[in-house]
Amino acid sequence: MYPLFSFQVPAAFVAVCLSFMSTSSHAAGMVPETPVVVVDQASGEATLNVRNSDDQPALLYSTIEHIPEDAEPLLLLNPPVARVEPGKSQQVRFILREVGPLKTERLQRVVFEGSSPRQGGSGAQVHLTVRQNIPVIVRPADLAIDRTPWKRLVWSVAGRQIRVSNPSPYVVRLSKAVNLIPGGVTLDLQRTYILPGEVLMLDASSTLGSHVRLFPASTYGFAVDSYDAPLIVQK
Numbered sequence: 001m002y003p004l005f006s007f008q009v010p011a012a013f014v015a016v017c018l019s020f021m022s023t024s025s026h027a028a029g030m031v032p033e034t035p036v037v038v039v040d041q042a043s044g045e046a047t048l049n050v051r052n053s054d055d056q057p058a059l060l061y062s063t064i065e066h067i068p069e070d071a072e073p074l075l076l077l078n079p080p081v082a083r084v085e086p087g088k089s090q091q092v093r094f095i096l097r098e099v100g101p102l103k104t105e106r107l108q109r110v111v112f113e114g115s116s117p118r119q120g121g122s123g124a125q126v127h128l129t130v131r132q133n134i135p136v137i138v139r140p141a142d143l144a145i146d147r148t149p150w151k152r153l154v155w156s157v158a159g160r161q162i163r164v165s166n167p168s169p170y171v172v173r174l175s176k177a178v179n180l181i182p183g184g185v186t187l188d189l190q191r192t193y194i195l196p197g198e199v200l201m202l203d204a205s206s207t208l209g210s211h212v213r214l215f216p217a218s219t220y221g222f223a224v225d226s227y228d229a230p231l232i233v234q235k
Contacts, residue, residue: 029053029130030060030114035221036134037110039094041102042141046094050112052084058116060084062092065109069195073097074106074138102140104169104196110136137171146170150216156232162187162202166194173217180209181228
């Protein structure tokens, strides 16, 4: 999970974390126009409008956050800091650094943080900070679009574990919880993405089932139906 918004006051910090599927529900503050950013290597950049839905002007801070599995700096943001008037939008550019031809999709995240002053009860000035954290997918120039990449995952039984592999060049985003069907045993992926070429092993108290029900997210963040993937029993 990633922190979606937080409130900062002197000597206090409160953070509320939501899953990746909750990024379409925003508190007042800096609101991205889409829940996912896709940067195509062919064009070398992408843009996203971020709106200040608050009734006060605020500073918008934009930063790239790397996932633990991929720390390579791929993107620059412009502007990194901007003042946004209430009800107005700021366009943020995602500029791909000079890298060689990509062979697979890459996953990073972008954090939008809006800070605006408020008058506290004692007359002291406090700052309200709202953070939005959304995924950024960098796509190779010659990679065809696949609107259902989760169907490329391979699920199999390995002893008392479930093995899931992603032999495709696509980043697959999905809910952390998957279910064995029939039986309804719930397994935890520990995170909401499976990278190209990755293999994950899931501990299972029971491996009885013929399918794995997963709850995917589309590349562009639209809601999609659950998908029952066949579960292969290795002999």
